[in-house]
Amino acid sequence: xxxxxxxxxxxxxxxxxxxxxxxxxxxxxxxxxxxxxxxxxxxxxxxxxxxxxxxxxxxxxxxxxxxxxxxxxxxxxxxxxxxxxxxxxxxxxxxxxxxxxxxxxxxx
Numbered sequence: 001x002x003x004x005x006x007x008x009x010x011x012x013x014x015x016x017x018x019x020x021x022x023x024x025x026x027x028x029x030x031x032x033x034x035x036x037x038x039x040x041x042x043x044x045x046x047x048x049x050x051x052x053x054x055x056x057x058x059x060x061x062x063x064x065x066x067x068x069x070x071x072x073x074x075x076x077x078x079x080x081x082x083x084x085x086x087x088x089x090x091x092x093x094x095x096x097x098x099x100x101x102x103x104x105x106x107x108x
Contacts, residue, residue: 075106077106084100084103084105
């Protein structure tokens with residue numbers, strides 16, 4: 001029992017017993033408790049911060065779900081788009097051909 005380990009163990013035990021005996025009780029208003037309470041954030045502020053974080057997280061997850069479930073619109077692609085250019089527009093009678101002036105061919 002003459003090693004530094006046992007000496008330190010006995011000293012720490014005496015310090016713990018002394019602290020327990022002379023420490024203030026939980027219902028006493030001690031300077032350290034008041035000082036810590038001065039610099040801590042009230043629970044109402046934490047509740048509002050947590051509520052805001054919950055709403056933003058829910059909105060972000062809704063956006064993620066929306067983006068992952070999104071599909072590209074179906075586009076009808078002609079197998080041979082050059083067929084649109086065949087035939088002379090001068091040989092068609094009036095009113096027989098649909099107006100295709102605004103048609104745009106999309107390349108794949």
